[in-house]
Amino acid sequence: MSQVVTTPLLQVSGAKITYPSRWRGGMPLHAVDGVDLSVSSGEVVALVGESGCGKTTLARAMLGLQPLTGGSIAFDGSPLPKSRAGLRAYRRKAQLIFQDPSGSINPRQSIYEIVAEGLRIHHERADEQQRVADALSHCGLRPPEQFFLRFPHELSGGQRQRVVIAGAMVLQPSLLVADEPVSSLDASVRGEILQLLLGLSRDRGMTILVVTHDLGVAWNIADRVAVMYLGRIVEVGTTEQIMAAPKHPYTKALLSVVPEHDRMEPQILTGETPDPTHIPSGCRFHPRCPLYQSGEAERLGVAQACTSDDPKLVDGVACHAAHR
Amino acid sequence: MSAPILDVRDLHVTYASTRGPVPAVRGVSFRLDPGETLGLAGESGSGKSTMTMALLRLVPAGTTTTGSIILAGEDVMAMKPGRLRAVRWAEAAVVFQGAQHVLNPVQRIRRQIQEAIDTHRGANRVDDLLEQVGIPRWRAGAYPHELSGGQKQRVMIAMALACDPQLLIADEPTTALDVMVQAQVLQLLADLQRDRGLAMIFITHDLSVLSTVADRLAVMYAGRLVETGPAKEMLRGAKHPYTKALAAAFPTIGDMSSRMAPSGLAGDPPDPAAVPSGCTFHPRCPLATQECATTTVELHEISARWEAACLKL
Numbered sequence: 001m002s003q004v005v006t007t008p009l010l011q012v013s014g015a016k017i018t019y020p021s022r023w024r025g026g027m028p029l030h031a032v033d034g035v036d037l038s039v040s041s042g043e044v045v046a047l048v049g050e051s052g053c054g055k056t057t058l059a060r061a062m063l064g065l066q067p068l069t070g071g072s073i074a075f076d077g078s079p080l081p082k083s084r085a086g087l088r089a090y091r092r093k094a095q096l097i098f099q100d101p102s103g104s105i106n107p108r109q110s111i112y113e114i115v116a117e118g119l120r121i122h123h124e125r126a127d128e129q130q131r132v133a134d135a136l137s138h139c140g141l142r143p144p145e146q147f148f149l150r151f152p153h154e155l156s157g158g159q160r161q162r163v164v165i166a167g168a169m170v171l172q173p174s175l176l177v178a179d180e181p182v183s184s185l186d187a188s189v190r191g192e193i194l195q196l197l198l199g200l201s202r203d204r205g206m207t208i209l210v211v212t213h214d215l216g217v218a219w220n221i222a223d224r225v226a227v228m229y230l231g232r233i234v235e236v237g238t239t240e241q242i243m244a245a246p247k248h249p250y251t252k253a254l255l256s257v258v259p260e261h262d263r264m265e266p267q268i269l270t271g272e273t274p275d276p277t278h279i280p281s282g283c284r285f286h287p288r289c290p291l292y293q294s295g296e297a298e299r300l301g302v303a304q305a306c307t308s309d310d311p312k313l314v315d316g317v318a319c320h321a322a323h324r
Numbered sequence: 325m326s327a328p329i330l331d332v333r334d335l336h337v338t339y340a341s342t343r344g345p346v347p348a349v350r351g352v353s354f355r356l357d358p359g360e361t362l363g364l365a366g367e368s369g370s371g372k373s374t375m376t377m378a379l380l381r382l383v384p385a386g387t388t389t390t391g392s393i394i395l396a397g398e399d400v401m402a403m404k405p406g407r408l409r410a411v412r413w414a415e416a417a418v419v420f421q422g423a424q425h426v427l428n429p430v431q432r433i434r435r436q437i438q439e440a441i442d443t444h445r446g447a448n449r450v451d452d453l454l455e456q457v458g459i460p461r462w463r464a465g466a467y468p469h470e471l472s473g474g475q476k477q478r479v480m481i482a483m484a485l486a487c488d489p490q491l492l493i494a495d496e497p498t499t500a501l502d503v504m505v506q507a508q509v510l511q512l513l514a515d516l517q518r519d520r521g522l523a524m525i526f527i528t529h530d531l532s533v534l535s536t537v538a539d540r541l542a543v544m545y546a547g548r549l550v551e552t553g554p555a556k557e558m559l560r561g562a563k564h565p566y567t568k569a570l571a572a573a574f575p576t577i578g579d580m581s582s583r584m585a586p587s588g589l590a591g592d593p594p595d596p597a598a599v600p601s602g603c604t605f606h607p608r609c610p611l612a613t614q615e616c617a618t619t620t621v622e623l624h625e626i627s628a629r630w631e632a633a634c635l636k637l
Contacts, residue, residue, distance in 0.1 A: 191588025220586035257507035259532040
């Protein structure tokens with residue numbers, strides 16, 4: 001829940017990540033195009049958006065896995081280290097969980113070796129066995145000793161994801177970045193894993209950034225939601241605010257197509273996320289924006305601005321119509 | 325009542341494995357009327373894909389299938405291979421999940437759709453099919469990699485429609501897609517179904533998706549149906565504890581009871597080679613009592629066109 005904010009644990013300011021074109025004369029790809037986001041200690045923040053919006057690239061940058069081409073990211077008040085040794089020390093404090101548990105663990109390692117790997121990398125040999133056991137049992141794999149010598153293929157998908165989370169938790173990091181932690185899991189297992197993440201935040205004060213395209217995940221576990229579109233955060237606020245009274249037309253559209261969300265008329269946007277090598281002028285959402293398309297923006301007298309001025313994120317929303 | 329397009333009675337599918345026979349589907353019966361959409365839900369390993377593949381006898385060699393399958397008045401189990409090949413695609417077509425892995429990456433989509441038409445002697449034209457699924461004609465010359473995920477799934481749907489089938493089986497058609505694209509594909513399927521009077525079996529593990537497309541729901545667990553009934557009512561008020569758990573797994577946004585309270589179901593689905601005794605769901609069921617472990621339970625009517633297999637109902 002929202003606390004008195006001192007220094008945020010993670011502060012992203014004007015972050016940009018641009019990939020050069022693979023061929024000469026091609027347009028550069030703006031994966032992340034000026035993102036400001038702060039995550040306080042103990043908070044669960046959901047970063048939501050369609051594929052290709054840059055959410056995973058941004059998450060990787062937060063872990064120092066992806067250098068920025070502009071802006072900065074600070075952790076606990078100081079900028080992310082650039083040196084190898086500095087990054088290694090940083091990753092002790094910030095851990096990443098990937099989407100597909102079968103792809104992110106070595107099938108030929110035992111569960112014990114998988115979980116202990118982090119400790120070995122960071123040369124923390126003391127009480128290795130005890131710490132592995134603790135991590136496993138915190139993640140619901142009990143009794144932990146029974147899992148030590150087993151291999152990933154002997155476990156179910158949900159248990160494998162628990163092993164991945166245990167591997168991240170064993171170093172007792174202060175930040176956990178979970179990239180689509182449940183999207184490859186079955187319906188019944190999904191809730192179990194979300195409960196585990198929520199428990200880590202509640203019981204151990206873990207700060208969690210969860211990257212997802214699924215607004216239900218945000219509703220289930222997040223304190224705040226940041227909605228990303230084409231490399232930019234277009235709306236940010238508490239989960240209740242965003243879900244009950246979204247201000248940005250993109251957020252509204254996203255919410256309206258969630259199945260079973262019957263309070264809203266579905267607003268199916270045509271087309272897919274546009275190409276990040278050709279970001280539209282003005283507001284980057286205007287070519288797909290229902291407000292602009294329907295002439296509502298014209299009536300509000302902002303249509304001119306929609307096509308010419310890039311809206312700033314003010315009061316948690318980047319939309320000319322909402323700012324009026 | 326008109327003749328059903330599909331009538332399945334006591335279907336059993338048993339895979340052969342080195343560990344012995346594995347019963348994946350253990351006695352499933354249902355019927356599907358023309359123009360109706362059945363949403364089939366269940367976890368991986370529940371037998372839902374096996375069951376639907378068995379409807380067209382698309383199961384690996386060595387697999388035993390028993391029971392009766394009547395498709396448009398014809399007994400599928402008695403069909404000769406030639407007839408079966410004609411029926412697949414022409415009467416019942418399948419849209420698989422993960423379109424990117426099904427399309428041939430080195431062939432233009434025009435040729436791939438044309439192949440489906442030619443093989444099954446369909447009368448449609450590629451351009452018309454593409455248009456019906458919302459892809460502009462000029463994209464026919466594209467290779468799969470030039471299309472987005474949603475467009476590839478549309479191409480798969482166009483191929484399935486090549487011979488004007490009466491029944492479309494869609495196996496997790498939107499699972500790998502984004503919310504917005506998923507909404508587009510669901511809308512397309514709903515439109516096609518309405519315009520062509522298609523009967524559809526829509527398979528997914530996400531019950532909430534089914535609320536927009538299905539008329540009726542069937543929930544499968546460990547190779548059997550545990551609940552079947554009208555879709556809207558069942559999503560709002562599921563009776564079987566397993567259906568309840570599945571429905572709760574995808575929260576309704578705005579529903580305060582699920583806010584900061586993700587809901588799951590402890591345990592894992594049973595190994596099909598060793599299903600629990602009695603009600604197969606009893607080891608994971610919050611309501612289970614002693615008798616659930618010993619008494620086998622069949623689907624029984626709990627209200628009009630609504631059946632559930634649970635001793636507690």
